Amino acid sequence: MDPFYLALSLFRRRKYDKCIDVCTSILEKQSLDQAVWCLKMRAMTQRIYVDDIESEEIPENDFLEDNAVATAPRPGTSMKTSQPPKTGALGSRPRTATGRPISGVSRPGTQNRPGTALDRLRTARPVTGQSARAIRLGTAAMLSQKEGPFIQVSRLNLAKYAKKSRTYLFYHEGDVRNAMELAVQATQYCDFKDWWWKVQLAKCYVALNLIREAEQQLRSVLKQHYHVESFIRLTRIYIRLDQPLSAMEICKSGVEVFPKDVSIMTELARLTEALNDTSTSVKYYRTIVIEDAMNTEAIACIGMYHFYNHQPELALRYYRRVLAMGAHSVELYNNLGLCCLYSQQLDLTYPCFQRALELATDPLVRAEVWYNLSHLAIAAGDMELAIRCLTLSISLDKTHASAYNNLAVLHHKTGNANLVKAYLTSAKELEPDLVEPQINLGLLQTAE
């Protein structure tokens, strides 16, 4: 078989590693074959390609961030001062440590918690908008090449090469500066008329934390050509600038151009959820589910909405749908267990939690599962077991404020008064925004 045909076929079947090997062996014989060279580059890019709109990390609570427009924004105009939920503090769902309500799906950027071991590992704030993860992937990809880098980027005459090598630069080498130079050259070459290059330029600007320049590029893109990606990228930029209302406006104009487009609607739903407007967000998610019945994010978010709205039976139905779609993870089994517990399907509760514990490897997730198991013990009236579960949870995650609070309450019930206050204060110190320890401390003080 012709080796180039084999390489192409391997590329199509997404066997990138083998494809790269075949290309290398061809290039050893004919080192000037442009088609093979191009294919190898594509394969190397595709091997570590991730949807970078989805994987973009938006730094939360970054006090050094100087891109935000207002330093003291009015309520409702910023993510930090979003309106509190209308149902009252105790009726709402729990929040993450950064103060956002927890969401049905964890995305990059929403998952890290300040104070955890993971967060402490990052000693300094990231200088660029590029995530540490992206850089690490890039270096690892380079390390795995024993014969040295495939393209000597610094020696290239950038004006000569086009589109494909840009994606290679951006994803594989993580070399944003050169990628940007290439994009600038290309935009000039097209007389500033090609929207694709402008989007790429904006991407580079975002990675270099030059938000305002990126905004300019994307604005000019939207004047030329409507594309879902440009709408979403512009929305992200406004979220970075902490202007949720402008972001919402962009999304809405996007929906007008592309009615019922799933990705723009998802963006809108996430935004409203982050602004504490869960009922509107669920409305968007419902439209998404009508459009795309396999959308895990939408199903999970609707499920979570029902759970914290005192309808665990409905939540159970949604999570079971996710299970039926083939997902098999700790998180899912834990959620199913909780839904079963609160919708009185007790026979299924234990097996669900058992599965969750079997699958859990990450200590933080294990801590969550033990924390939820303590609720099962409390429901069964077994205080001893509940206290043990909570102790386990704390031993796995020392920053679990809710576990400290519940441990305090249980010790209060069993009459172990001297521990109560200590646990409550540590809960309050760990998560100052958490309502329950504050209420409990207040109650203790009035009782004294």
Add this chain to the structure above:
Amino acid sequence: MSETAPLKPILKSNPQIMLEDAAELVLCKPRLIPLKSFTLEKLEKMQQEAEKARQQVNSDQNE
């Protein structure tokens, strides 16, 4: 006591309800864990592979 007088219900026109409100400490709610999105799973998998590749290269260099 063959004849019993019919019982008269005692109803006050302006009743007061006495409730002893024993304040109880509040438990935190159970937490549903957010599911992992497809992209996040892929990222984590790639990160693990990258880590493995790095360790492989390191051990090769040491030998």
